Structure formats: structure tokens, C-alpha cells
Amino acid sequence: MLPRPYRVIRITRHTHDTFTLEMEPADGNPAPYFQPGQFNMLYLFGVGEVPISISGDPGHTRAYVHTIRAVGTVTEALCNLKIGAQVGLRGPFGSSWPVKEAEGSDIVIAAGGIGLAPLRPALYHVLAHRERYGKVVLLYGTRTPQDLLYRKELEKWRGLFHTQVEVTVDHAARDWFGRVGVVTKLIPGARFDPFHTKAFVCGPEVMMRFTVMELMGRGVETENIFISMERNMKCAVGFCGHCQYGPTFICKDGPVYPYSQIQHLFKTREL
């Protein structure tokens, strides 16, 4: 229940409001193992605590990597940290992308905006054990080219012969030569076998809704589609009640759910 002190060792700025903090335990011990898709609670002295998904490589546990968008009091304060700053951390919490169960299947990773952050650990894992998977597809959409996260890495992944990477933006100026349109438009052109695929989807709820529909349209079963949900969260251990989603707690039962488990809730408004 108590935050453990971590120290910021690297800061990367991505877009005007998005940045990545890398932090290691202040006592020098390794950080606890995490599964792709899990999250931590980051505490800033005197400011507050927020749930942030882990976006680093699950194979490297010396430090935790968090990509954060500065949209509230705590995240804006996190944005102003300097190297060496101390941050409190609790975690990891929550369910994960089923990368183990997905072995032998094709993998479709569909991300919208900062939704790529909790998916990156899954992609790292899959690429590190590439031979265990079938076709691998990354579909990524943002509002504008300036909002693309991890641009250098995207370009590197795009250069891999064994992985299909498609990127699209909602709108762009003339200096953008890539695709324009919503991320769901990338699904018809994605190369995967719908009957032997695990799809991991994260983004705004409306993006996930249409992505799931497209995937189902290609024949992917609902139990093979996984989505990551977001709700207000205070405690991360099932006490505060804020993250209830139907009968589930997103902090314990989520954030990653098989779509089949929550499809009856997913389109109920204001749940």
C-alpha cells in the first residue's frame, strides 16, 4: 500500500504533451517483474498519485519505463521532473496481454494515440521471441504526425521483414506522405489469419469499439480480441471502488480483458 522510492534516470520528450520517464528503485535493488499490459501507481511528493501503464521491455527489469501524457495535476508535475528526482511507485498491478497463450498465433496489435504505450511491452516481448509467433502486425493511428509516439522505433520496426507495420493519422499537412484516415481502415489490408490470431487493442473507447467490429468482421473470435480499459482509479487494489466496470474492478480484473468477457458491458453508455 505504501509507495516505494524510485529515482528518475532518463527522460525522453516525444510530443508537446507526452514524455517517457525511466526510473529505478532508489535502494539499488531490481524492480519487480511485470507482465506486458500491467500498470504502476506513480506518486509525487505532496502532489498525488496516478495509474500509469508500463511501456518498457518486460525482459529488462532494472528499471521501469512509463510513457505519460501531461493532462492533469500529477502528470503535469511529473512532466516537470528532472533526472535524479524521486518518485514513489506501487505496483505492478492488473492483468496483462496474453503473450504466452498467444504463442503459435498471428499477432495483431492495434493502437490509438497513447494507447501504444501499454502495448509496447507486448511488442517487445513478441519481437524478442519472434520465432514463437506467426505473422505479426502493428497498426497505429494518431491524430496528426506530430502525435506519433516512439517515431524512431516505429521506423525501425517498419524495417523488419518479418513484421507488418502500418501507420495512419486522422489529419496531416502536406509534408506527410503516409496514410490519412482512422486506424480501423488499416485492418482490411493487414496480413493475418483471422482464425489463428490474437488481437491486442488499446486506445480511446470509440477507437476500440470500431477496431473490434472490424476485427470481428474479418472473422476474429471475440475471445481472441483483448482490449485495455481505463477508469478513474485511486488505490489499485480493489478498495476505493472507483474503477468498477460492471461486476469487475479494472485494477484487479483488468485493465486487459478478453473482449468476450466484457462485450455485454462495452457498449452500455456511462457504465
Place this chain on the structure above:
Amino acid sequence: MVDTKTLVEKGSKTQEKKTPGAVGLLERGAFDQLFQVLQAQGYTIVGPTVREGVILYDELESPDELPIGWTDEQEAGTYRMQKREDEALFGYTVGPHSWKRFLFPPKHRLFRATRGKDGFDIEEDKYDGPNYAFLGVRACELQAMAIQDNVFLGGDHVDPHYRSRRESALIIAVNCGKAGQTCFCSSMGSGPKAGTGFDLALTELISKDGHAFLLEVGSKKGNKIFKKLPIEKAGKKEQKAADAVVAEAEAQMGRQLDTEGLKDLLYRNYQNPHWEEVAEKCLSCANCTMVCPTCFCSTVEEMTDLSGDHAERWRRWDSCFTMDFTYIHGGSVRQSTRARYRQWMTHKLATWFDQFGTSGCVGCGRCITWCPVGIDLTEEARALRASDQGELQTGMQAEA
């Protein structure tokens, strides 16, 4: 000391009505000695007392502070105190307080942090308050404690703040001799007789022959107190009288809730237009969640002093009826009162089963009494049943 495991087991066995243990009679004249024994053992007694026109729970020094000769009249949106014709100590039902305010206080500090040379140090708050003896715990409230035990002690994570308060508390139950107009514990299987989860249980017996209490021992801790009291032997006559007291309360039950298939009914009625009708009345004031003995939602607040060198985190009760409750970047998820009332009622009567294995409602009726516009949970359940939309309703179908 009660360990977590027994607490959780208690939680799942609340339906059991049999309690083995000693039984005896305590005369009203000797009731003061119960206070003396408890105080001698270091307990701070918390019990019912009259304050600001209601019966609420507070620390008590002597039995004189009990609501002697008082009772309450309750209806949807109404609470009135009235004088009884006798001098009963426990002749009322339940007021706006529940024991959760002592086990899970409305506001308490979780930790303190101090800025150091190159970071900060955190010091957790440990409970160092008194060992409470809760006097006058009703059967529905025992059930509510068992339910909160499941929330705070029953999962992978244990709440240390709740645990230390819970483990040190002594529970003295009182079987109800009267049921209020908003009571429906018999529908929820939680009362009016205390089944389990207490250390001692009292039944108040008042007749022409005198005024006494039938005492039942529910635990070793309770037995220790029992043995120190001037207990007289209770015969069949007293047992029968005690049964009659509870039977009378049962017969007076003012409300009923048909729980048959209720969970599924709520699950398939997320889109029922009836929620809109409740929402038109509901003020979204959160009163029902504040008086509910099982509602456990909380939020945290960070505080700093002027120097900025000391920070504290406090936890306080929160309610699913506030707009802030579901705020995420971009707005609140449950914007409408319709969605918030639906969340509360569906949580109490349906999703709670899937989360913790029991109903979240104990039938104490507080949410009905203390609703400023008199919204009645049992009535809403009935209305929903009357307008049941049949097969499982999902947004997909509704939008199609």
C-alpha cells in the same frame, strides 16, 4: 485477536443462525456492571445515544447515556424520535450512523511523507486508537461488517487500517425487538436475530415481572466478559421470551424486497427507461451512500504544509453519486444521475455478488429513511421488475 481468515469465514457464514455458547440472564439493575467490566478490560465503549434529535453511535461513559425510553419512527425520507412507554435501553432500530465510521473512519490519514536531502521518506500511519467495544450492534449491522470484511480483508490485498481497527474491536450485538417501517432485513436474510459474528449478544426482556437481558456468548473474548458479570441462570421461560421479542420484530418488518432472480433482473435492465424516472427524483446527494453500512468507496487527498517539506495522504469516504467519482481525462464517465443511480443500485444488488459472493445490501433501510426525497430501494426494485425488458439488454442491441 481475530485473524483475517476467520473474519472472512464469518463473512461467508452469516446465514447460519445457530450459535453455541453459554446463555444467562443479566438484570437491568446489574447492567452498569457490563460497562464497568468492559472499561476495566480497557475497552472504550461505543454505543447508541441521543444527539441532535437522532440516535447515533458515540463513545459512552455510562449506561445513562443510552437512549433510555426512546424509540424512532422511520419512513421514506422521514426520521422522528419518540418516547416509549417503557424504559428500554435498545427500543429503537437504527439511526444514520453505522459501525463503519469506527472501522473505516470517514477521514483518516494513510501516511506522512517528509522531504529529505534527495527525496522523501514515508511513514505509514498505524492505528493507535482505543480498543472499541461496540454495544448495540444489530443483526443487519453484523452482516454489514462481514460484508466489509470481505472487501478489506478477503482479497489478495489486506487493508491494514481496517484490519487493526477490526481485530481489536469487541462486538456486543442486540437482537431487535422492533422493526422500523423502512426495515427489510428478513428479506435479505440478515436479521432480525444476530446469528454469528458477535462476541456477546443481548436480547432485552421487558415485562411486568421486570427488565433484564438474555446474554448469549459468541466467542472466547465474549466469554471472558460474560464470566465477570453477575449472571443468573436463564430458563426456558426467558429463552421463550427472547424468541418472542425477535418474532415481534420480524412481524413488524415495514418493507420487503423480492430477491428472487434480482441479480439477473438488474443485469438485463441496464437500458431500462425506468432509470430515467428515478433520476428525475434523485438529487445525486450521496446521502444513501454515506448512511449505508456496506458502501466502501473512498478517495485520497494529498496535503502539504506551508513549508512544502511535509506531505500527508488522507483517505475519505467517497460516493459514486458525485461527478468527480468517474473523472478521467476528457470528462466523467457517469455524467447523468440515471447512470449514477443505476451504478449504485446495480452494485448493491447484483455486481456485489460477482465481486464478493454476497449481496451488498443488508436491508437496514437507512438509504430509504435518509433519502431527502424518499427514494425507496425496494420500490425501485419492484418498478424495475414490473418493467423488466426480458432478455439480456446490451448497448449493442439498444443501439442497433
